[in-house]
Amino acid sequence: MGVLTDYFRAADAASVVQALEQTDGGSPLVGPECPVFDGVEAKRVDPAVILAKLIAAVQQIPWRVDLVEETTVWPASPAPGSDNLEDEDNPWVTGPWVSELHPLARDTLAAVGDSEVPTIVARWVQAEELRGTRVEDLQPLAEELILLARRAREAGEQLYCWMSL
Template sequence: MGVLTDYFRAPHAEAVVQSLEETDGGSPLLAEPPRFEGADAKGVDNVVLGKLIAAIRRTEWRVDLVDGTTVWPTCPAPGPDGTETEDDPWATGPWVWELPSLVRDTLARVPDSTVPAVIARWTDAEELQGASVESIQPLAEKLIVLARRAQDADEQLYCWLSL
């Protein structure tokens, strides 16, 4: 089972929630017409995105590097004593996070001239074993352009993820 992941930009979480309510939680990128500008990034979850951010910042990856704020599902998460049911949206997804501005701004500030070197560092990540710079560069460039447009529009980046 693969992880389906889309990254997109939106003006605010309320617009994202409204879109998800209208599409029964489906990716805003698959709506007709697409609700927001974004990039299909199958398999690039928050860990893999965090490895890209670490490569750009030339720092070690940390679990909290791309921690965001959950915007979907909108129902409260079960507590430690809560019992998940088989149709519990927290167990079944999809899930959407608003990524921190640090992620958007880090991606947006990557100079075009350094993109190949950044991607070369990124492909060293264990999760990307076997990926070449040439195969992953289009996605990295889409994420960088998306972040620049989000920053220019004073919007945030969001991650939609489904199993």
Template sequence: MGVLTDYFRAADAAAVVRALQDADDRPLVGGRDPHFDGVEAKRLDPDVVLGELVAAIRRVPWGVDTVDERPVWPTAPEPGPDGPRGEDDPWATGPWVVELGTAVRDTLAGVADADVPAAVARWVRSEELRPADAGDVQPLAEELIRLARRARDADEQLYCWICL
């Protein structure tokens, strides 16, 4: 089972929650009538794989705090460690949406076009992307960078939709 991820921009978390409540099986990103401008980036989780890209751009080692995020969906409180995790528990079944910190958006948006190939070359050395080739993943990195620039220019935040 793989993790599916889509990255998108929105004005705020309230707009994301409204879209999720009114989705009517429409995708948030992609498709004929998407809710948001975004990038379909399957298997690119925000914590590790996107974090590795952010670290590569910053030229620092990846760490658990590289990507600052906060949960947006589901809106129900997450059960404690002894709480139920049944089929009806949205925290167990997904989808989940997290808002990425402004520093992540600004790191992606701020990388110079001329520096992207070198950042991608560092990114593909991460364990999670092996045995990927830089030429294969550079278009995805460029899409994420352009999305971050549009979000920054519109004073919006970046979000990640995650589903199993």
């Protein structure tokens, strides 16, 4: 089972929560008002590892666990105690989950020049988690994420990640 991830931009967490409440937590890139937000489908590109490795490739620094800071905005209910983590009706267990990415992630991606993308992607595919992936396979995704970050920065919006199992 793979993790589905969508990255999107929105004005604030409140608008994200409102949209998710209307779709029962479904992807904000799919729905009756297709799409609710401007975004990119990025299957298996989680913020903490794979996206953070792209950010590390941009900054030419080693990856670290806190490179992309996130704030959870969905589920909107408070996180349960550890005694409720086996409950299949618990949205903290079953997802989906949405987090707001720290503006530094957005700004780092937005600052990438078009001519830098191939070199950055060549560094990114060296990540252990991407072993066997070719630059040609990931370059379009990297370009989409960079363009999304630019649009978010220009609009004064934040980047969000929707994840589901």
